[in-house]
Amino acid sequence: MNTYHIDAYKDDIYTCVRSRCGFCFHACPVFLSKGFETYTSRGKCMIMKAFLEGKLPASQGLADRFALCTTCGYCTSVCDVDRPEIFNAFREDLRDAGYTIHRHDEIKETVEKQHSPYGSPDESLASRFAWKIDHGSPLLYYAGCTARYRERAIAEAMMMVLPSFDFLEEAMCCGSVLYRTGYRDDAMRQARALVSRIERYSTVVTTCAGCYKTLTRDYPVMGLQIRPEVLHSTQYLVREYKEGRLALSPVGKGTKVTYHDPCHLGRGTGEYDAPRILLEAMGYEVIEMEHAREMALCCGAGGGLKSINDTMATRIGSMRMDEAKRTGASLLVTACPFCVRNLRDAGGSELDVVDITELIAQSARHEK
Template sequence: MKFEKLVEDEAFICAQCNFCRVCPAFKHEDWESASPRGRIYLIKSLIRGEIKPEDLDEEIIQDFFKCTTCGECEVVCQTEIPLIDVWEKARASLVKEGFILPAHKRIGEAAKKTGCPYGEDRSRDWWLDFEVSEKAEVAYFAGCTATFRTVEIAKNTVEFLKKAGIDFTYAKNDEICCGSPLLRTGQREIAYEFFKKNYEEWKRRGVKKIVTSCSGCYRTIKRDYPEIAKELGYEWDFEVYHVSQLIHELIKSGELRLEKLNKTVTYHDPCHLGRHMKVYEEPREVLKALGADIVEMENNREEASCCGAGGGVKAQFKELAMKMGIDRISEAEKTGAELIVSCCPFCKLHLNQAAEEKNSKLRVVDLIEIVNQLL
C-alpha cells in the first residue's frame, strides 16, 4: 500500500523502543495495535507488502483510529518522528483506500451538506446580539463548537473584543468549519474546499488578522492553512492569534484593566494549543495577571494529558473518550483547585461531560469567560 513519502520515511526510523507507551488511548486499550509503536509497525508492514490492505480486519483499523492525535507520543519519541503528522497523513492514505470509520464518514457527509461537522443547519450567527463591522482588519473566527455547543465562549469573545475597543468583523453565515475534524480524520479534500471558502471570505472583508477562541481552529488556521495555501497556489499573508495570546498582549501593554480572580485554579493545556502549537505560557500569564492561585496538574504543558475528545475519537469511540476525560478530571481533582481553566470549546465540552459522569464537583471554564467577566 502506498503512503505519503513522509509516512514511509519516518516509519522506518522507529526503533520500536516503546517509549511512546505513554499514549493515553493505549493505557485503556492495552493492545499493541492501539499503541503508537503498533501503529508504526502496521504502516511498515503495509509498505513492505507483508500485510495486504484487503487483509486488514475491522478491529485493526479501529485500533489505528483510536488516537486523539494528542501528540504525547511525539514528545517522548526516541527517534524524533513527527508522529502527529505521520498519524494524520497515514489516516488520509487509509481513507483514500476506503478505510473510513462510520462516525467519521457521518462527520464528513454532514460537513459537506451543512458546512458543519455537527450537521447543524441553523444560521451560524444565531447567538450574536449586536452589530459587528462588515469589513475590518481583524476577524473573529468562532468555529463550529463555540457556535453550536459552547456558545458562551463565542459570546464572551465578541463581548471582550468590543469592550477592548477592537474593530472586528465576523463572517456570520459565510463562515464555514475550519476543517479541523476532517483533517484529523483523514478527509483532506473536504477541508481544502472549506479553506477556499474561508480564505475568500476573509479577503472580501479586508481581513489581515484572524482571532479565534478555539484551539482546534487556531491549530488549523495557523499551521494547516499556510500549507494548504502553498499546495493550492494561494498567497498566505494572514496573522493568526488565539484569543489568549491577544489578551496577554493587551495586558502586557497596559491596555486592559481587570478585576481580580480570587480563586485557586488549575490549567488544562489543550493539545491543539499546547503540544501542537507550543502555546503554554500566555494563558498562564493571563491567569497570573488576574491574581489567580495556579496549581499545576502532575502532567502539564508538554506532558499534559489529553482530554480524550480529539482526532475523531469522541465521535467513534465514546467510551474510550470518556475514560480519558475522567483520567484528566481525576488529575485535576488531586490539585485541590476550585476550577479547571482551559482555552478550547471542545476540551470544555468534553471535560465537563467527564466531570458529570464522575460526579466531580470540578467544572471547566474557558479563560475568555473569566477575562470578559472581570473586564
C-alpha cells in the same frame, strides 16, 4: 508498484521500528485507556511497516484501529516526529482502499453540505451581537464550529470581551475535523474557501485551539498561506493586556485553579504561557497538574475519537479530571471548547470546568 500516502514517511516509520524506544507509551491516552501496545505510536509504526512490506493488507480492522487516536501529539513531543501527520496519511491510504469509518463519512458529508460538522446550525449569535459587529473591522472573531454551535457561552464571552469586531454570518468550518480523520482533499477544499473568505482582515482571532492549530500549522503543510495574522484568543488578549488596552480586575483573588493545556494549543503550536499569564493577571493561583505543558494528558476528544467512541473519550477525560482534582484546585480552566465539552462530560459535576474566555469576560475592562 503501489504507491501510498505514507511512502513519504517511510524513514520515520522505519526509524521508530528500529529504535523501539517506547517513550511514547507513558501518556498516550488511548494506550492508557486500552492497555495494548498496538494503539501506541510504536504499535502503529509496526503496523504501517508491515503494510508497506505487503505483510499486512488494508482492512476494516486497521481502519477501526487507526481511528482510535486523539491525534494529541504526545508521541510527537517525545520523539520529535509529527506522528499524527503520519497516522492521518495512513487513514487516507485505508480510505483509498475502501475502509472508512461510517460516522466520519457522515461528518464529512455534513461539512460538505452545511459547512459545519454540526448540521443545521442555529445562527442566532450574529444577530444577538449585531450591536458589536462591524463588517468594516480589520479584526475578525472566528469562533469555530464548536464554540459557535455547541459551547456558545465561550463565543458569547469572547464577543463580550472584544469591543468591536467582524463575525462571519455564514457557517465556515476550517476543515480540522476532516484533516484529522483522513479526508485531506475535502479539508483542502474547506480550507481554500476559508482562506479566501478571511483574506481582507488584518487579524483573525479564534477561541478554538483546534482551529488555531489548523490555520497556523496545518494550512502551511497543505501548501496554503494565510495573509492575516492569526492568533489564539489568549495570545490576542495577553497582547491587549500587556499593551494597556485591556485591564483585568482581580476576580480570581484567593481562588486556586488548575490549567489543562489543550493539545492543539500546547503541543500543537507551543503556546503554554499566554493562558497562564492571563490567569495570574486576574489574581488566580495556578496549581499545575502532574502532567502539564509538553507532557499534558489529552482530554480525550480529538482526532474524531469522541464522535465514534464517546465512552473511550470520556474515560480518557476522567483520567485528566482525576489529575485535576488531585491538585486541590476549585476550578479546571482550559482554552478550547472541545476540551471543555469532553472534560465536562467526563466529570464536570465534581469539578467545574470553564474556558478561560468566560473568566476574562467577568474580569475585563477596556481602556480607551
